[in-house]
Amino acid sequence: MDLNQAAGLKNLQQLIQLRWIAVFGQVATIEVVHYGMGITIPIQHMLAVLAGLVLFNVVSLLRWRTRLRVTDAELLLALLVDVGALTAQLYLSGGATNPFVFLYLLQVILGAVLLPPWATWTMVGVSTLCFAGLAVFAQPLPLSHDLHEGLTSPYMLGILVCFALNAALLVTFITRIVANLRERDLRLAALRQRTAEEEHVVRMGLLASGAAHELGTPLSTLAVILGDWQHLPHFSSEPELAAEVAEMQAQVARCKSIVSGILLSAGETRSESSGETTVCAFLDGVVEDWRQHRHSKGFEYHNRFGQDLPMVSDSALKQMIGNVLDNALDASPEAVRFDATREADALVLTVRDRGPGFAPHLLPHIGKPYQSSKGRPGGGLGLFLVFNVARTLGGTVAVRNPPEGGAEVRISLPLAAITLTEEGAIDER
Numbered sequence: 001m002d003l004n005q006a007a008g009l010k011n012l013q014q015l016i017q018l019r020w021i022a023v024f025g026q027v028a029t030i031e032v033v034h035y036g037m038g039i040t041i042p043i044q045h046m047l048a049v050l051a052g053l054v055l056f057n058v059v060s061l062l063r064w065r066t067r068l069r070v071t072d073a074e075l076l077l078a079l080l081v082d083v084g085a086l087t088a089q090l091y092l093s094g095g096a097t098n099p100f101v102f103l104y105l106l107q108v109i110l111g112a113v114l115l116p117p118w119a120t121w122t123m124v125g126v127s128t129l130c131f132a133g134l135a136v137f138a139q140p141l142p143l144s145h146d147l148h149e150g151l152t153s154p155y156m157l158g159i160l161v162c163f164a165l166n167a168a169l170l171v172t173f174i175t176r177i178v179a180n181l182r183e184r185d186l187r188l189a190a191l192r193q194r195t196a197e198e199e200h201v202v203r204m205g206l207l208a209s210g211a212a213h214e215l216g217t218p219l220s221t222l223a224v225i226l227g228d229w230q231h232l233p234h235f236s237s238e239p240e241l242a243a244e245v246a247e248m249q250a251q252v253a254r255c256k257s258i259v260s261g262i263l264l265s266a267g268e269t270r271s272e273s274s275g276e277t278t279v280c281a282f283l284d285g286v287v288e289d290w291r292q293h294r295h296s297k298g299f300e301y302h303n304r305f306g307q308d309l310p311m312v313s314d315s316a317l318k319q320m321i322g323n324v325l326d327n328a329l330d331a332s333p334e335a336v337r338f339d340a341t342r343e344a345d346a347l348v349l350t351v352r353d354r355g356p357g358f359a360p361h362l363l364p365h366i367g368k369p370y371q372s373s374k375g376r377p378g379g380g381l382g383l384f385l386v387f388n389v390a391r392t393l394g395g396t397v398a399v400r401n402p403p404e405g406g407a408e409v410r411i412s413l414p415l416a417a418i419t420l421t422e423e424g425a426i427d428e429r
Helices: 003-036 043-065 072-091 099-114 117-137 147-152 154-230 239-267 279-293 315-331 381-392
Strands: 275-278 299-304 310-313 336-343 346-353 396-400 407-414
Touching (some): 003 072, 003 099, 043 072, 072 099, 072 117, 099 117, 154 239, 279 315, 310 315, 315 336, 315 407, 381 396
Antiparallel strands (some): 275 310, 336 346
16 A cells, blocks of 8 residues: 555545534434424424434545545545535525534534645535525525524534534544644654665665676686796795785685676576575574684574574575674674574574674664765675665664674564475465
8 A cells, every 4th residue: 555545535434424413413403403492494304414424434435445546636525525514504594603613613614634736626615606606596494594693692602613513523533633643643754765875775785786797807817827827936935925816816715706696696687596404594594704804713503593493595694694794793793693583573683792883873773875884985785785785675773782782783584584384385474
């Protein structure tokens, strides 16, 4: 359901509720005026108008339950029906001299809030014509104005009730309607922000893909040169130089592996670039690979997932976990803890460190690009990518500074998005 559709349905619901209040209010008013005040009015005809209004409201309620998009024309029609019912009731009870004639303003104001300008001016024109028609054609009401008597005058009392009713209904329903519109605007703003972030990710992906292509040739050249160096007498006779060359070859090989992974991720879909494994095996493999390249004496890993499940080995997931672990290690080289647990139908990954924690003023903005306390250009992109990968899988990421110190990143991923179905197919969202 899109945002405009949701707002239209909520506004239609508000009109239905307002109409029910109008029906009960008119029934009470007719009873008080006819039986309590002894004023003669065509009660049967007025109740017939109310029966028609009830029937229309039942139809509107059935229409609302279809959950289909509510157009501006439908809202205009609903308000015009209310104006027509009000006009019929006023025609039968004094016309323009009836103190409740000011209820026309309620319909016009609701139209101004709910409808586009053309429909609002239609409401103004129709209401004005109805008022003018009542002044000419309405049946007179045997009611003395007696304005000098104050609130003891039935006419003045009617005006007071009409004013209070208008004010109460306007405050109640316009507040609700404005809240619906504000909620829609906030959700639109969130969607625009998300679209901008996804466009940023696409640009980063294109840049990374282009850089990977460009880096392929010099890395291959370096690998060839280092291979030739190993066979030179000068290097073979000095073990320290030979060890350094071997380390350089290992680092070049790692760079080539990273470049190949970037190109693979850019060129294939998630299911095509993934392999079948299990949750525990995948996490153990990610940790083992990370340990080989990032050395930390104080790193702790606890896998408490429980009963293993088949899943897909996704490079995006691996990079996401690696980014969080890298950030924790940079902040706290001597103490990093990684916990994997299962909560209901979700895989929960928690990374804690003993570093200085997140800057308090940055906490609300963590997950947005370039929001980092590290003070270097491009900082914050790691967690930005973590948030986007988790969101793509239908998961969430929460960051906080625990009371005992350090920082904590908690990733929750629905198992339905990463595990395999019984038929062996990847359950994609």
